[in-house]
Amino acid sequence: MKKLTLVITLFTALLAFNEISAQKFSGIDKSVADIAYYKTDRNAAPSIKVIYSRPLMKGRSVFGNLVPFEKVWRTGANEATEIRFYQDVMFGDKPVKAGTYTLYTIPGANDWTIILNNDTDVWGAYSYKEANDVARITVPVAQGNESLEAFSIAFKKEDDNKIDMVLGWDTTRVAIPFGL
Template sequence: MKNYFGVFILAITFGIVAESKAQNFSGLDKSPADIAYYRTDRKAPPIAKVVYGRPQKKGRPVFGTLVPFDKVWRTGANEATEITFFKDVVFGDVEVAAGTYTLYSIPGVKEWTVILNKATDVWGAFDYKEANDVARTTVPVSSGKEDLEAFSITFEPGENGADLYLGWATTRIKVPIGLK
């Protein structure tokens, strides 16, 4: 009887230790993921969706320092930002088929180049290849009154479809997206 009790206690101990090790959840990401949708109204099917990481300023200067000027940026943090169009669109002056693309950008002081690239599910911009670009457009930089702590993306209705806004600190970028 004594032997069985020892084995029973040992089995319970191993079971508790194994169970406690089974749930190793990671902590909150320092640049949490977010999603921005564009719909014509709440009940309408989506026209576009952006999935991106939201880096934080944390008192640091952003563009020109944390995010260098004139270099390809993943347009967010962690995995490269992806945009899905549920309908064919016009991006810049290029007709783009419905589908999912990586959204890269090249920040500049006065203007940004915003890029759609067909390589998806990539981390950062380390493996960026210009040969995979589907469309590029150059847009001016503007300033907002609100100082955004976290990099943010949103959509608003635009002249011919939607305007995609990128913002961080006081920098604002508006990318028109035409609906076909």
């Protein structure tokens, strides 16, 4: 009886192993996900976290073409970009409560509208509803010295209470001001 139990157990384990080893995995996403944090210093708790996907130029003309001007953009690829504030912040000159929001943008040739919206866990900007906007600001467009192949987000400290979240792709740069 013990041998039969052992044989059945081994047979069941072998079947389970075959099921697991046959599992198909999708390839690497063409626009990989990334996270950008703002911390006051390396060991501090985060103040802001941004989760976004990084589309690539791949020889294409980006703003005004791949990403149309004057239309709501998910600010990256795949799922809409999400931004989490761990404390209340100033978004430009507008107060925003701590929490998680979707970061939409409306790119323009000379300036961009930056939008914080209450709808989270959404794919693209297809279900965007202006009625759920928390705040909007307009910021100017600048040109960087180098071309970035992948859409990127980074933080730049202006002073102890002010930071810029910089969006960059190709040579386009957009600085979004936050007060902590």
